[in-house]
Amino acid sequence: MSPEKKELQPVVDVKNQVSGPAIGLLVAGIIGGMFSLVTLISLGIGLGFSTFWVRELPKGYSDLYEGAFGMGGFFVGVLVAAFVIFAALKMKDLTQWSLAVAASILVMIPCISPCCLIGLPVGIWSLVVLMRPEVKAAFH
Numbered sequence: 531m532s533p534e535k536k537e538l539q540p541v542v543d544v545k546n547q548v549s550g551p552a553i554g555l556l557v558a559g560i561i562g563g564m565f566s567l568v569t570l571i572s573l574g575i576g577l578g579f580s581t582f583w584v585r586e587l588p589k590g591y592s593d594l595y596e597g598a599f600g601m602g603g604f605f606v607g608v609l610v611a612a613f614v615i616f617a618a619l620k621m622k623d624l625t626q627w628s629l630a631v632a633a634s635i636l637v638m639i640p641c642i643s644p645c646c647l648i649g650l651p652v653g654i655w656s657l658v659v660l661m662r663p664e665v666k667a668a669f670h
Contacts, residue, residue, distance in 0.1 A: 545622075545668075547662070548659060549622060550659075551621070551634075551659050552618045552621040552656075553622075554648070554656065555618035555652055556614075556615060556618040556619070558643060558649050558652050559610075559611045559613075559614030559633075559637070560611070562610060562614065562637075562649075563607070563611030566608045566611060606642060610643060613636065616633075617629045617633030618630075624668050624670065626669070627660065627666060630669075631657065633656075634652075634653045634657045635653065635657070637649040637653045638653035638654070
């Protein structure tokens with residue numbers, strides 16, 4: 531077997547190992563972006579955060595959640611979603627290992643990603659795969 535074929539085989543295997551978590555990160559990023567767009571649309575039509583509570587928030591808090599806090603949440607959500615999507619694509623191509631690790635950690639943080647249902651398991655799975663020595667060595 532030639533040296534070129536020996537080198538090619540592990541990279542293909544690593545691409546297969548990384549493919550699942552990268553797609554999971556991509557899905558988490560897309561869903562996070564959609565949640566952010568729903569936030570923007572709900573703010574635009576006047577359904578603020580306080581309308582989802584059973585009881586009323588104290589005066590002043592509802593204005594905070596519906597105004598600056600809501601728009602800030604939208605912008606943070608869009609930025610995080612874009613970063614996670616970009617990092618997932620780089621991870622799938624086996625480039626930017628540190629970016630993939632950062633996105634894997636970021637997607638697990640509550641309130642800025644769909645963490646409990648998708649982000650937490652995908653982030654853990656992604657970190658486990660990224661920390662394998664052969665996967666780390668295949669990134670360039």
